[in-house]
């Protein structure tokens with residue numbers, strides 16, 4: 286489908302594509318994929334929001350007009366609600382439901398739960414997506430989820446603003462597996478970045494949390510409430526909140542944090558509700574957070590001021606990740622230093638695609 290060259294009078298083929306996603310979804314069933322050409326799908330170009338995802342259907346963006354090629358950087362596929370309402374909603378979807386290579390922006394919540402994406406009792410995968418400039422979702426401006434199982438790979442959450450809690454993500458009783466994501470410049474009244482609340486089981490690997498702000502307390506980057514978590518190979522820089530800049534735990538939360546780097550999180554790095562005290566990586570082991578491989582060193586980004594979080598060749602994050610990591614970030618398509626694929630051992634933090642097509 287193609288917002289610029291398609292028509293909802295068409296049969297929805299490669300040569301005669303539909304125009305809007307909402308219309309195309311009417312013709313899908315289990316296992317189908319909708320291929321979406323570059324362009325801005327918005328109320329003013331004819332799209333209808335919120336889009337209700339269908340079970341086991343895939344939405345894939347990043348295609349050139351005519352579907353002759355695919356490039357995620359050159360062929361940006363943007364879902365823009367123009368601040369009118371929520372962008373996407375998942376209700377009881379099952380594994381096999383997928384979003385890929387979409388920019389999800391300018392959502393505004395019609396209620397308390399999620400301005401960009403709302404997920405209830407759903408499973409889905411999101412890859413190569415950017416969730417940005419969504420605002421007003423009191424809980425989870427970028428993504429709100431409850432009783433869901435979500436895999437996030439190579440996604441960017443940036444400039445989302447939640448009026449209450451969780452600027453990028455608010456998760457309740459959900460399993461979130463989050464690998465190689467960039468979480469930057471999100472804010473909320475409390476918990477500026479991500480709030481994992483009540484029986485969540487997040488696994489967060491190779492993510493960069495930078496410049497997230499909890500304006501009135503709890504965590505700047507990550508907050509855990511009655512939840513376990515495994516955080517490894519992650520980097521936390523410049524996050525702030527009066528509760529704790531990088532990691533805030535509320536009662537009965539016990540994260541495991543390994544091979545991660547912390548720098549310039551204000552006014553202090555972490556807060557532990559069990560001990561009722563603030564601290565830094567030197568406290569992790571005694572708190573039961575593990576702390577193996579954790580450090581507090583300037584990360585030496587390539588050009589932090591312009592939002593380029595590649596690493597300088599002498600960055601201490603290089604080769605500092607978990608020495609047992611053997612995942613896809615080492616397969617030659619991912620770089621932290623410009624132009625050089627990461628090789629074993631894995632580098633800490635966010636990796637850019639070495640070739641801009643997955």
Ligand SMILES: [Ca+2]
Nearest residue numbers: 604628630632
């Ligand atoms: Ca390496």
